[in-house]
Amino acid sequence: MIDPKRDLDAVHEATERLLTAAASLDNAATSGPSRLPGWTRGHVLAHLARNADALVNVLEGRPMYESAAAREADIERDAPRALTEQLADLRASADRIQAAGERDTDWSRTVELRNGVTDSASRLPFRRLVEVELHHVDLDIGYELEDLPKEFTERETDFLAQRFSGHADVPPTRILTDAGEWHTGGPGGTPVTVSGPAADVLGWLAGRRDGAALEVSGGLLPALPPL
Known part of the structure; x- marks a missing residue:
């Protein structure tokens, strides 16, 4: 809430x-x-x-x-x-x-x-x-992103996952961190799974990191639109 x-x-x-x-x-x-x-x-x-x-x-x-x-x-x-x-x-x-x-x-x-x-x-x-x-x-x-409060990192990850949800230019994507799981991107198809440390995931979603530290399965790391 x-x-x-x-x-x-x-x-x-x-x-x-x-x-x-x-x-x-x-x-x-x-x-x-x-x-x-x-x-x-x-x-x-x-x-x-x-x-x-x-x-x-x-x-x-x-x-x-x-x-x-x-x-x-x-x-x-x-x-x-x-x-x-x-x-x-x-x-x-x-x-x-x-x-x-x-x-x-x-x-x-x-x-x-x-x-x-x-x-x-x-x-x-x-x-x-x-x-x-x-x-x-x-x-x-x-x-650094690793210094951000844990609650903030989780909330901002949730906010950005919602922001890209349904976006036609983002493939369906499943996001996994040690803090939880999110789904984003367009509908339909088998989702790409992106996983890694919470700070690296947030950095990728927020355009602060290139996602090189993340693990990706089921496809390529999605290119995200600018915020």
């Missing part, structure tokens, strides 16, 4: 971990490359701050972003800032989303995100948790 208040607590804890880790950087490291192609660590930090504000917009009934172009421009504008500015902005934006989530909210309502995607308001805190946890890994500062 989705518990948005509990997820808000998890967001706070994950944000504190990220801020503590990022505080050990310096300006040179902040301008260095992240694990995301074309993005520095400054881009990742700027994106996290602006994503928090975007989710506040959603919670308060406004469009998530003014436009796709404005979203990109804001990230490019904020990416080159000094580390102290990045961390202060990220903390302030985290406080804003925490405050918005703690106000009386109709978590049962449907909200609109980017590109016409809709979801229950109750899932927004978990969506923010995904941003914080995975982008902490993307910063490439010592936090």
Whole structure:
């Protein structure tokens, strides 16, 4: 069952971990490359701050972003800032989303995100948790997929398996980890079975690893559409 208040607590804890880790950087490291192609660590930090504000917009009934172009421009504008500015902005934006989530909210309502995607308001805190946890890994500062909380890894694996379920470009796929079993991909046919450590499976589903560490039977490792 989705518990948005509990997820808000998890967001706070994950944000504190990220801020503590990022505080050990310096300006040179902040301008260095992240694990995301074309993005520095400054881009990742700027994106996290602006994503928090975007989710506040959603919670308060406004469009998530003014436009796709404005979203990109804001990230490019904020990416080159000094580390102290990045961390202060990220903390302030985290406080804003925490405050918005703690106000009386109709978590049962449907909200609109980017590109016409809709979801229950109750899932927004978990969506923010995904941003914080995975982008902490993307910063490439010592936090790995193996360090993610076990519950988060299982929930995000479940979320991504649902996301690709029924997708015409993904063959029927059975996913096995030591935490459980999931089914995804299109209907019909004998499923490909993909198995391996939970962190490697999540890395493959989330586009963070190429799946080379996974075992595949019944076909080739499915190529997944970008998130």
